[in-house]
Amino acid sequence: MGLRWQDWPEGLGARLRAGCAIPAHPLALTAARALDPRRQKALSRYYLDAGSGGLAVGVHTTQFAIRETGLFEPVLRVAAEAAAEQARQPILVAGAIGRTAQAVAEAQVARGLGYHAVLLSLAAWKGASEDEMIAHCAAVAAEMPIFGFYLQPAVGGVKLSAAFWRRFAAIDNVVAIKIAPFNRYATLDVLRGVLEAGAQDRIALYTGNDDHIVADLLTPFSLVHRGQPTTLRIVGGLLGHWSVWTRAAVHVQARCATVQGDIPADLLALDAAVTEMNAAVFDVAHDFHGVIAGCHEILRRQGLLEGTWCLDEHEALSPGQADLLTAVAERYPHLTDDGFVRENLHRWLS
Numbered sequence: 001m002g003l004r005w006q007d008w009p010e011g012l013g014a015r016l017r018a019g020c021a022i023p024a025h026p027l028a029l030t031a032a033r034a035l036d037p038r039r040q041k042a043l044s045r046y047y048l049d050a051g052s053g054g055l056a057v058g059v060h061t062t063q064f065a066i067r068e069t070g071l072f073e074p075v076l077r078v079a080a081e082a083a084a085e086q087a088r089q090p091i092l093v094a095g096a097i098g099r100t101a102q103a104v105a106e107a108q109v110a111r112g113l114g115y116h117a118v119l120l121s122l123a124a125w126k127g128a129s130e131d132e133m134i135a136h137c138a139a140v141a142a143e144m145p146i147f148g149f150y151l152q153p154a155v156g157g158v159k160l161s162a163a164f165w166r167r168f169a170a171i172d173n174v175v176a177i178k179i180a181p182f183n184r185y186a187t188l189d190v191l192r193g194v195l196e197a198g199a200q201d202r203i204a205l206y207t208g209n210d211d212h213i214v215a216d217l218l219t220p221f222s223l224v225h226r227g228q229p230t231t232l233r234i235v236g237g238l239l240g241h242w243s244v245w246t247r248a249a250v251h252v253q254a255r256c257a258t259v260q261g262d263i264p265a266d267l268l269a270l271d272a273a274v275t276e277m278n279a280a281v282f283d284v285a286h287d288f289h290g291v292i293a294g295c296h297e298i299l300r301r302q303g304l305l306e307g308t309w310c311l312d313e314h315e316a317l318s319p320g321q322a323d324l325l326t327a328v329a330e331r332y333p334h335l336t337d338d339g340f341v342r343e344n345l346h347r348w349l350s
Contacts, residue, residue, distance in 0.1 A: 170199065
């Protein structure tokens with residue numbers, strides 16, 4: 001018997017639909033590239049104490065190779081243990097990848113650990129038909145509520161039409177969609193599909209567009225369907241970028257959520273500043289090669305991680321990336337949270 005979103009703890013679904021910040025959780029490793037459980041849990045505690053509404057674990061930022069190294073279940077378990085320390089239940093999202101058998105098995109592991117939804121990647125379905133992908137999504141949805149994921153094709157995602165998103169949104173156990181095609185046309189395809197499925201009240205829209213985080217959160221998407229205008233909003237974010245300087249990210253999301261009517265010019269201007277910071281963290285200059293190491297480097301500087309090691313020894317900072325990270329932190333200190341981390345680090349590592 002699978003988990004339905006209607007079975008969630010009271011209030012959790014309403015919090016997801018209201019919007020929050022959900023960091024994509026990194027992986028804490030030792031110099032020997034083994035799991036460092038103490039620092040792994042410290043990261044989870046940091047995100048939750050920073051005000052995150054949930055955690056996304058086993059996703060790209062966690063490194064997909066945790067599956068090959070037997071770390072998928074242990075890493076998910078550590079985050080679940082940290083979540084259990086909280087007075088209010090965070091939203092726990094686990095990554096699920098691969099073809100149907102693998103994704104279903106990963107959803108079952110996540111469900112057994114108390115997770116609420118799976119972020120479902122379709123990268124393994126490149127070249128498949130829309131019917132095959134929808135059947136796959138329905139099979140996983142029979143196990144767990146689904147957080148859909150539109151990943152940009154430049155890093156392995158599959159191009160998906162508005163018609164696909166309409167069919168996907170019609171699956172009752174779909175609770176949210178992470179929109180991350182890095183493309184405004186494709187972003188609108190997701191919103192159009194949700195609207196035409198009549199699922200806008202059930203499905204929460206979250207940004208993964210790291211090049212337009214603030215703009216996504218501020219834009220009223222006014223779309224017309226059957227002659228009737230409807231305004232859809234992207235209410236939160238599930239982002240690797242938010243795995244660093246998370247306290248500041250939570251404040252940005254909360255401020256965007258309170259805007260009604262005219263948008264203050266300084267908040268509009270924040271979009272460019274956040275995007276410039278993301279360019280350094282995600283190593284845009286080198287086609288995202290140092291994206292995970294960039295997140296690790298910020299966390300290392302703050303003392304949360306011991307080093308920037310990744311499971312793949314070839315994943316590391318790109319030339320000049322460390323200097324770019326220093327530069328953006330100095331330009332935009334209000335978008336960092338070093339003081340907050342410094343005050344609490346000893347407690348998170350205890």
